[in-house]
Amino acid sequence: MSTDIITVTEFDAPIISIAPGAQKLKREALGRAADISEIADALDRDMANDAMLAINNLLKPVEKARESVKKPVLDLGRAIDKVAKDYVSDLKIEYDRLSRLAGAFDAAARERQRIAEAEAQRKAEEARHAEIQALRERERLAEAEAARLRSEAEAAAKKNPEHADELRDIAEARADEAAREIEAETVALSKAIAEDAKALAPAREVPSGAAVRSVWEYEIVDAAALYRERPECFTLEPVKSAITAALEASGGKLPGIVRAIKVFKTSLRG
Numbered sequence: 001m002s003t004d005i006i007t008v009t010e011f012d013a014p015i016i017s018i019a020p021g022a023q024k025l026k027r028e029a030l031g032r033a034a035d036i037s038e039i040a041d042a043l044d045r046d047m048a049n050d051a052m053l054a055i056n057n058l059l060k061p062v063e064k065a066r067e068s069v070k071k072p073v074l075d076l077g078r079a080i081d082k083v084a085k086d087y088v089s090d091l092k093i094e095y096d097r098l099s100r101l102a103g104a105f106d107a108a109a110r111e112r113q114r115i116a117e118a119e120a121q122r123k124a125e126e127a128r129h130a131e132i133q134a135l136r137e138r139e140r141l142a143e144a145e146a147a148r149l150r151s152e153a154e155a156a157a158k159k160n161p162e163h164a165d166e167l168r169d170i171a172e173a174r175a176d177e178a179a180r181e182i183e184a185e186t187v188a189l190s191k192a193i194a195e196d197a198k199a200l201a202p203a204r205e206v207p208s209g210a211a212v213r214s215v216w217e218y219e220i221v222d223a224a225a226l227y228r229e230r231p232e233c234f235t236l237e238p239v240k241s242a243i244t245a246a247l248e249a250s251g252g253k254l255p256g257i258v259r260a261i262k263v264f265k266t267s268l269r270g
Helices: 020-034 042-159 161-200 223-229 240-250
Strands: none
Touching: 020 042, 042 161
């Protein structure tokens, strides 16, 4: 959706400038002020007063004009803000409501997922343990069978010395075959354990594109107490009028202020 969802009719791009006559008066006032580098006598003082008056006669009208010209712009900005705020207010309320509902469901789904994954892991471990035990039992039986075959071969060799080597070779071949079977079963067991882990993994309930996160909602009832405990929770901006009043009361000494000098200025009334 483009930005033309909010439209302003009958509003052309303005060109903002200072009137040529006012620019001329400014140059003249600055020229008067530039001619005064120091005040040594009453005549110099009168000249400075005239220069200040010329500047002051420009400062006040331009401030008044600024406020007058800017007022409809500010009013327009406030009107735009109000239109946008009115449009989105119920949308934000519904979005927040649905976000809370979805968040509660997704948090519960995530907990179910965690429990299911833990259960799947437990079952996989149990199956793996049982299969390992079975394999060890198979190895034990295979070793016992190989020992039996070797024992029978030795007994047969004593009865038939001329075929002793042949009987021993047959016993070793059968023992090696049993060992190969055990090795093949071990490889198959590893694959089966991996496949079982995949099969036991539960499906995820949270839809794709959704991000579940927890947020704190709060209400400050004692800002001073919070600031004393955690000042980083606030942004500080100096208030000039309060600082000057505190400097006046303290004789120009305040913690955190490196340099404070009182200067005298003359202003024009009216």
